[in-house]
Amino acid sequence: MRxxxxxxxxxxxxSQFEVKRLKHSASSELYQLFRRCSLAVLCAGLQSDSDxxxxxxxxxxxxxxxxxxxxxxxxLVNPPAKAFVDGKIIAGTQxxxxxxLRDIVYLSNKYDxxxxxxxxxxxxxxxxxxxxxxxxxxIAKRHSPNIVICWGGHSxxxxxxxxxxxxxxxxxxxxxxxxxxxxxxxxxxxMKGAAIGHAKQRNYQxxxxxxxxxxxxxxxxxxxxxxxxxxxxxxxxxxxxxIRLGHxxxxxxxxxxxxxELLYLLGILLAPKNKNNxxxxxxTGPKESADYFTExxxxxxxxxGAEAQSKYKIVIDNPKEVAQLMAKGMAEIKQxxxxxxxxxxxxxxxxxxxQFQQPFNPNHKNVSELLLDFNMEKSELAANLRRAFxxxxxxxxxxxxxxxxxxxxxxxxxxxxxxxxxxDKLLSAFVVQGRMKLPGSKYIPCYQVNK
Numbered sequence: 001m002r003x004x005x006x007x008x009x010x011x012x013x014x015s016q017f018e019v020k021r022l023k024h025s026a027s028s029e030l031y032q033l034f035r036r037c038s039l040a041v042l043c044a045g046l047q048s049d050s051d052x053x054x055x056x057x058x059x060x061x062x063x064x065x066x067x068x069x070x071x072x073x074x075x076l077v078n079p080p081a082k083a084f085v086d087g088k089i090i091a092g093t094q095x096x097x098x099x100x101l102r103d104i105v106y107l108s109n110k111y112d113x114x115x116x117x118x119x120x121x122x123x124x125x126x127x128x129x130x131x132x133x134x135x136x137x138x139i140a141k142r143h144s145p146n147i148v149i150c151w152g153g154h155s156x157x158x159x160x161x162x163x164x165x166x167x168x169x170x171x172x173x174x175x176x177x178x179x180x181x182x183x184x185x186x187x188x189x190x191m192k193g194a195a196i197g198h199a200k201q202r203n204y205q206x207x208x209x210x211x212x213x214x215x216x217x218x219x220x221x222x223x224x225x226x227x228x229x230x231x232x233x234x235x236x237x238x239x240x241x242x243i244r245l246g247h248x249x250x251x252x253x254x255x256x257x258x259x260x261e262l263l264y265l266l267g268i269l270l271a272p273k274n275k276n277n278x279x280x281x282x283x284t285g286p287k288e289s290a291d292y293f294t295e296x297x298x299x300x301x302x303x304x305g306a307e308a309q310s311k312y313k314i315v316i317d318n319p320k321e322v323a324q325l326m327a328k329g330m331a332e333i334k335q336x337x338x339x340x341x342x343x344x345x346x347x348x349x350x351x352x353x354x355q356f357q358q359p360f361n362p363n364h365k366n367v368s369e370l371l372l373d374f375n376m377e378k379s380e381l382a383a384n385l386r387r388a389f390x391x392x393x394x395x396x397x398x399x400x401x402x403x404x405x406x407x408x409x410x411x412x413x414x415x416x417x418x419x420x421x422x423x424d425k426l427l428s429a430f431v432v433q434g435r436m437k438l439p440g441s442k443y444i445p446c447y448q449v450n451k
Contacts, residue, residue, distance in 0.1 A: 001077070001078055001079070002075060002076065002077055003075070003076040003079055003084070003089065004066075004073050004074070004075055004076075005073060005074045005075075005076060005089055005094060005097065006073055007072065007073075007098050008091065008094045008095050008098060030104070033104060033214055034063070034100065034101070034104045035061070035062070035063055036055070036214070036217075036218055037100045037104060037214055037217050037218070037231060038063050038074075038097060038100050038101075039054065039055070039058055039061050039063075039080075039218070040054065040217040040218040040221045040222070041093060041096045041097050041099075041100055041217075041221070041222055041229075042061075042076075042079050042080045042082075042083040042093060042097065043058075043080050043082070043083070043221045044083070044092070044093055044096065044221050044222045044223065044224050044226075054218050054219070054221070055218070055399075058078070058080060060077070060078045061076075061077065061078050061079060061080070062076075062077035062078065063075065063076055063077065064077070065101070072101075074097065074098075074101070090224075092224055092225075092226075092227065093224075095227070095229075096222055096226065096229045099136065099228075099229040099230070099231070100229075100231060102135070102136065103132070103135075103136065103230060103231040104231065106132070106135050107132070107231075107233055110131070120354075120358075121354075122352060122353065122354045122357055125237070125240070125354075125357045126240065126244070126348070126352065126357075128237070129232070129237050129240050129241050129244065130244070130346055130348075132230065132232060132233075132237070132241070133230060133241060133245060133346070136228070136229075136230045137228075138209055138228050138230055138245065139245070139345045139346055140207075140345065143177075143344075143345070144330070144334055144344060145247040145330045145333045145334050145337070145344050145345075146175060146176050146177050146247065146330055147176075147177050147178075147179050147207070147209070147245060147246045147247050147248075148171055148176050148177070148178055148179065148190075148246065148247070148248045148249070148250055148326050149179050149180070149242050149243070149245075149246035149248065149249045149250070150164070150167075150168070150178055150179070150180045150186065150187065150190040150191075150249075150250050150251075150252065151180070151181070151186070151249065151250070151251045151252065151254065151258055151261045151262070152164065152185065152186025152187065152251060152252030152253060152254040152258055153185050153186050153252070153253060153254030153255050153257065153258055153435050154183050154184050154185040154186070154187065154220055154254075154257075154438070155185060155255065155434060155435055155436070155437060155438045156185045156186055156252070156253055156254070156435070157288075157434075159286050159288055160186070160252065160253050160285060160286060160288075160289055161185060161186070161188075161189050162189070162286075163189075163252070163284075163285060163286040163289075163317075163319070164185075164186050164189030164190050164193065164252050165189045165190070165192050165193035166193060166319040167189075167190060167193065167250060167252075167284065167319040167322050167323065168189060168190030168191060168192060168193025168194040168195075168197070169193035169194065169196050169197045169319070170193075170197065170319045170320050170322065170323035171190070171193075171194055171197065171250075171322075171323045171326060171327075172193060172194030172195065172196060172197020172198040172199075172200075172201070172203070172206070173197040173200065173201060173323070174197075174323050174324075174326075174327045175198075175201065175203060176194070176323070176326055176327065176330070177194075177206060177207035177208070177209070178190050178191050178194045178207070178208055178209070179207075179208075179209035179210075179211065179242065179245065179246055180209075180210060180211075181210065181211060181212060181216075181220060181238075182210025182211065182212050182220070182222040182223060182226045182229060183212075183220030183221065183222065183223065184220065184221075184223060185254075186252040186253070186254060186258075187210075187220070187223065188223040188225065189252075190250070190252075191208045191223065191225040191226070192223075192225055194206065194208070195208070195225060207227065207228060208225050208226050208227050208228065209226070209227075209228045209229075209230070209245070210222050210223075210226035210228065210229045210230070211230050211232060211238050211241050211242060211245075212229070212230070212231055212232070212238065213231060213232045213233065213234055213235055213237070213238045214231060214233070215234075215235075215394070215398045215399075215400070216235070216397065216398060217231065218399070219397035219398065219399075220397070234359045235359070235360075235390060236356065236357050236358065236359050236360070237357075239261065239264050239356075240352060240356075240357060242261075243265060243268065243279070243347065243350065243352075244346050244347045244348075244350060245345075245346060245347075247279075247280075247329065247330055247333045248279065248280040248281070248282075248325075248326045248329045248330065248333075249265060249279065249280070249281045249282070250282050250284060250322060250326065251281070251282070251283045251284070251312075252284065252285055253285045253289045253292050253293075253435070254435060255430040255435035255436050256389045256392040256393050256396065256427065256430060256435075256436065257389070257393045259296070259299075259389045259426070260386050260389035260390050260393060262283075262296070262300075263382050263385050263386040263389065264356060264382075264386045265279075265281065265311075266300065266304060266308045266311055266312075266382055267304075267353075267356060267378075267379050267382030267383050267386065268350070268351070268352055268353075268356060269281075269308075269311045270304065270307060270308055270311070270378055270379050270382065271351050271352075271353060271379060273351035274350060274351050276336075277336070277347075277349065277350055278329065278332045278333055278336050279311075279329075279333075280325055280326060280328070280329030280332075280333075281311055281312040281313070282312065282313050282314075282315050282322050282325055282326070283296065283297075283312055283313070283314045283315070284314070284315045284316065284318075284319075284322050285316065285317075286316075286317050287316055287317040289316075290316050290317075292429075292433070293314050293316070295425075295426060295429055296426075297309060297314060299422060299423075299426050302422055303374075303381060303382075303385065303419065303422065304378050304381065304382055305378060307378075308378065308382075313325065337349075353379060353383075355379075355380065355383040356383055356386070360387045360390055360391075362387075362390060362391035362394040362395070362398075362401055362411070363401075363404060364404065364408050364411060364412070366387075366391075367387075367388065367391045367411040367412065367413060367447075368411070368412045368413075368414060370384050370387055370388055370413070370414070370415070371384055371415070372384055372385065372388065372413070372414070372415025372416060372419055372420070372423075373415060373416045373419070374416055374418070374419060385423075388413055388423070391411050391413075391447070392411070392427065392446060392447050395410070395411060395446025395447060396436055396437065396446055401446075402446070405446045410445060410446050410447050410448045411446060411447045411448070412447075412448050412450055413447055413448070413449045413450065414450050417451055420449050420450060420451045421451050423449055424449035424451060427445075427447070427449065431443055431445065
């Protein structure tokens, strides 16, 4: 089966050179990246946590870029049937498909030949993040601060999912837009709830922003509500994009990925230069999830201290209060950025140290050499803990890392014995609670914490 798809959304015209780089070639790394990300988008809404299962189901899928004088078309070969209704591609899927083309082409061409660009320098990395978001048209000057970042697990229980919808609904009623990792679970629920709240308020310009990256998009395909999709080059730039684009953060129950995101955020908020920079952060879930947040809070208190705990508020079983806290936070951020001259739409003044920006390659050597000790500075400990949890995430869902684990066994995480015991307890709780894999999947740990 072959389908021909025309551009829709934020895709610009492509040059002949750009099309040539994307021509079908089994040896082309760029083409294979484009193919994998496109397949993930065409499977939007799929409940998956492994790119292996996704690609094994669609081995005969292919995609070609066809250059025409008036623009480009995509030729889809054996695409997933769920992306179509009565033979016509779903409009939202069509938009996201061209978002993939836009970002893959842009990233492959833009930075290779910039002589003065140094991706070892924090300010240069921040400018790259800004440039990618601007090119995707997600930095919108027409709005006052109103974007809430929602983090949480892709594998959550039904009552937790319904709670994320309730919180999203309350935020939608208050005109707040939603930005998530764009996948299922706690990434989908707030968007779905907010869509109802926005509809009741006749808000026809509501935004449901999804930020992802190539190595995770196939294991967490975008949900169908996302109307603005951006593919960042790596997890570190994705995390920076979240907190520079957003104006408040709501964290729902999750697993290792959620712990990674929280540690990243706290490590940045603990920097002395960010002391006066307001960022409302709420950890929330239904009453049945209260113990989850108790464990998280204890872990943060014992590793990063009381100052880190002061950077967030825990709200149990009260969606309305969560939304009210976010709405109040928007007003405070607007006032602060007006007084400092910072942009409403991209937090340039937020200081992010280079250790939170440099990509971490999760392999056995790098993981085993991570320094995890109570005597470290809190920001450095947060950065390394973030890397450790990132390695667990990669070992759970990213195809290349899963293959490493199969070949060489689990990652070995080393450090202070007391700290390792705490980390092992937290990760074990995630396993017992079924937060590492989707329901029905047997979880074999990809890590070993050496106590």
